[in-house]
Amino acid sequence: MNAIQHPLRKYIRGHVTKTTTCPGCGNGMAAQAILRAIDELGLSMDDFVFVSGIGCSAWIPSPLFAADTLHTTHGRPIAYATGVKLGLPEKHVMVVSGDGDLSAIGGNHLIHAARKNIGLTVVLMNNRIYGMTGGQTAPTTPKGLRTITSPYETLEYPFNIAEMVVAAGAPFVARWTTFQPRQITRSLKKALQRKGFSLIEVITQCPVQFGRVSKLGNAVNMLKHFKENSVPLKKARALDSGALAGKIVVGEFVDIEKAELAQECARIIRQAQEAN
Amino acid sequence: MTSQNKKIPSGTHFEMGNWACAEGAIAAGCTFAAGYPITPASEVANYLAERLPQAGGTFLQTEDEIAAVCAAIGASWAGKKAMTVTSGPGISLMQENIGFAVATETPLVIVDVQRLGPSTGVPSIGMAGDMVQVARGSHGDYQIIALCAQSPQEMFDLTVRAFNLAERFRVPVFLMADGFIGHMREQVVIPSEKAISLVDRKITQKGKNPMERQDFLDAEVAPMPVFGRGLASHVTSSCHDIHGMRNLSDPEVMHSYIMTPIQKIKKHRDEIVQVESDCAGKKVALVTYGTVARAARAAARMATDQGLSVGTFRMLTCWPLPDQEIRQLAQEVDAMLVLENNAGQMFPYLKAEAADKCRVEFLGPQTLGQIHEPEYVLARLKEMMK
Numbered sequence: 001m002n003a004i005q006h007p008l009r010k011y012i013r014g015h016v017t018k019t020t021t022c023p024g025c026g027n028g029m030a031a032q033a034i035l036r037a038i039d040e041l042g043l044s045m046d047d048f049v050f051v052s053g054i055g056c057s058a059w060i061p062s063p064l065f066a067a068d069t070l071h072t073t074h075g076r077p078i079a080y081a082t083g084v085k086l087g088l089p090e091k092h093v094m095v096v097s098g099d100g101d102l103s104a105i106g107g108n109h110l111i112h113a114a115r116k117n118i119g120l121t122v123v124l125m126n127n128r129i130y131g132m133t134g135g136q137t138a139p140t141t142p143k144g145l146r147t148i149t150s151p152y153e154t155l156e157y158p159f160n161i162a163e164m165v166v167a168a169g170a171p172f173v174a175r176w177t178t179f180q181p182r183q184i185t186r187s188l189k190k191a192l193q194r195k196g197f198s199l200i201e202v203i204t205q206c207p208v209q210f211g212r213v214s215k216l217g218n219a220v221n222m223l224k225h226f227k228e229n230s231v232p233l234k235k236a237r238a239l240d241s242g243a244l245a246g247k248i249v250v251g252e253f254v255d256i257e258k259a260e261l262a263q264e265c266a267r268i269i270r271q272a273q274e275a276n
Numbered sequence: 277m278t279s280q281n282k283k284i285p286s287g288t289h290f291e292m293g294n295w296a297c298a299e300g301a302i303a304a305g306c307t308f309a310a311g312y313p314i315t316p317a318s319e320v321a322n323y324l325a326e327r328l329p330q331a332g333g334t335f336l337q338t339e340d341e342i343a344a345v346c347a348a349i350g351a352s353w354a355g356k357k358a359m360t361v362t363s364g365p366g367i368s369l370m371q372e373n374i375g376f377a378v379a380t381e382t383p384l385v386i387v388d389v390q391r392l393g394p395s396t397g398v399p400s401i402g403m404a405g406d407m408v409q410v411a412r413g414s415h416g417d418y419q420i421i422a423l424c425a426q427s428p429q430e431m432f433d434l435t436v437r438a439f440n441l442a443e444r445f446r447v448p449v450f451l452m453a454d455g456f457i458g459h460m461r462e463q464v465v466i467p468s469e470k471a472i473s474l475v476d477r478k479i480t481q482k483g484k485n486p487m488e489r490q491d492f493l494d495a496e497v498a499p500m501p502v503f504g505r506g507l508a509s510h511v512t513s514s515c516h517d518i519h520g521m522r523n524l525s526d527p528e529v530m531h532s533y534i535m536t537p538i539q540k541i542k543k544h545r546d547e548i549v550q551v552e553s554d555c556a557g558k559k560v561a562l563v564t565y566g567t568v569a570r571a572a573r574a575a576a577r578m579a580t581d582q583g584l585s586v587g588t589f590r591m592l593t594c595w596p597l598p599d600q601e602i603r604q605l606a607q608e609v610d611a612m613l614v615l616e617n618n619a620g621q622m623f624p625y626l627k628a629e630a631a632d633k634c635r636v637e638f639l640g641p642q643t644l645g646q647i648h649e650p651e652y653v654l655a656r657l658k659e660m661m662k
Contacts (some may be wrong), residue, residue, distance in 0.1 A: 046506040051350070062510065062512055063512075063522060066508050068503040068504065068509045069509070070511045071510075071511065071522075072346070072513065073372055073513060076343075080346045080347065080349060080350040082336070082347045082350065083347030083350025083353075084353060085350075086351060086354075087352075087504075088354040088503060088504040091503070265329075265334045268329045268334075269329045269332055269333070272329035273330060273332065
């Protein structure tokens with residue numbers, strides 16, 4: 001029997017027939033956005049190595065994607081990916097992981113990879129909470145929200161991850177919500193055509209944990225919330241912090257070219273070998 | 277990778293142990309190293325930063341030791357012979373990801389130039405303070421390979437051997453040294469390139485589907501599905517099956533995930549374990565490893581001169597423990613005196629093997645962090661042999 005197949009099915013491992021994500025999760029939308037970017041650029045999965053850490057979104061490439069995949073320890077995928085990229089500079093090395101993995105336990109590696117300008121494409125799924133472990137406060141959780149580890153309220157201020165990575169020196173940084181999947185794909189396609197470090201922050205819905213504690217409820221309501229509260233970067237620059245409270249600034253924060261680390265290392269090898 | 281500029285400095289040198297280690301890595305075919313500055317290991321990284329590009333390789337200084345070991349593991353999966361180098365505090369930071377290398381069967385060399393601890397301790401004083409943490413410091417059950425150098429010459433020889441064992445068995449291998457050996461200058465003879473035998477990992481050639489391959493969990497060492505060759509390899513440190521696929525439900529898979537990598541090393545222990553002994557016909561054996569072996573030999577010579585029957589037994593491999601060799605020794609001698617530059621780290625393991633057959637005693641240095649004075653060892657020997 002020849003069943004009709006999703007056009008992106010060919011990028012998924014043949015034996016994988018189900019995912020571990022909860023109903024309404026944004027992981028599937030991000031997975032599609034990534035695979036569409038690869039498909040539309042005419043790239044092959046053999047051109048890629050995917051690296052992920054620990055958490056729900058780290059399970060997007062592993063075991064889903066029919067490519068080389070390295071599923072690492074908590075917080076460290078960028079550090080592993082740096083070694084992979086320096087070993088295989090001709091490959092696209094993409095990190096897919098969450099806000100807890102990449103901005104809490106792995107925050108140091110994130111800013112240093114941006115500073116080094118190692119040629120990784122980082123898709124950071126920001127659901128603003130710890131989903132897999134049961135809804136604990138993350139460094140991205142809005143101040144005032146009650147979670148299982150902030151039962152009175154979250155007292156701390158959340159990271160602005162995209163701005164932080166811009167400040168660390170990344171040449172390409174974008175932020176979108178899962179309500180803007182086409183924009184995610186568009187930015188990813190740009191990122192994959194750049195040599196340097198790039199970050200795509202995806203504000204995503206976790207209806208099971210964040211939806212519950214924020215009272216935003218189910219996935220549809222959360223996506224509506226993203227739609228109503230997204231402010232394009234240009235417009236946001238004209239607004240003061242009061243007007244931006246509770247808003248999600250979306251767009252491409254930086255897009256410049258600068259010398260990428262793996263290519264710089266290759267230059268040093270040529271130089272050292274000529275000198276010898 | 278170009279090798280025409282590798283330029284192994286064959287010949288006789290008067291050099292530091294840390295220099296010899298870096299040259300050993302280059303000679304072994306290492307093309308990726310990552311590290312973070314730390315005394316007394318820094319010179320290894322310093323030399324590699326200069327030498328690796330000449331050999332077509334890359335040195336990466338990372339933001340911390342965690343990133344260093346992770347990047348080295350990533351580079352190993354990219355097909356490079358990779359290493360990292362640090363001291364005790366760095367090993368402590370690396371431990372979780374050393375477990376990752378164990379669980380994913382990743383070839384990797386970790387050089388530990390040990391110093392006085394716990395905690396910050398004394399950076400410039402050598403001690404054998406990490407002997408147990410390198411074997412048992414990451415969570416879960418596993419078997420490690422650790423080699424112990426006694427001289428700058430062995431910093432070269434055993435670094436080459438560490439890479440060869442890592443490649444042969446697809447495992448992380450430790451080279452243990454200390455601040456004394458790392459910073460000591462002594463004669464180092466580097467053989468010609470031809471005279472250095474190298475081992476390269478077996479790489480899988482089979483197709484695009486890991487479900488049709490055995491990539492992991494073979495006690496005879498599965499060929500490595502390195503990245504970048506269209507193999508669609510699936511690598512995870514979650515419990516996984518022979519294809520590398522995550523399995524968190526089957527107890528048989530869990531058992532094999534833990535036991536097969538242990539068996540892989542234990543089954544081939546004869547290829548791995550190296551000891552040196554001149555204890556045949558002797559009454560007492562001085563059992564040592566690393567720097568302290570030098571003091572043991574001096575003490576044994578003095579004892580022999582004074583008519584005492586004393587030999588030395590040196591472990592070039594501390595892990596896996598040379599258990600058979602120790603049991604054999606225990607049958608031959610009346611007593612063992614274990615000398616370590618610590619409060620007794622290998623001692624309980626050695627005692628457990630030998631104590632039913634001979635007397636087993638421990639002697640740390642007269643002052644911790646200082647190497648045993650031969651006279652001090654001799655005094656203890658005389659007391660034991662009264």
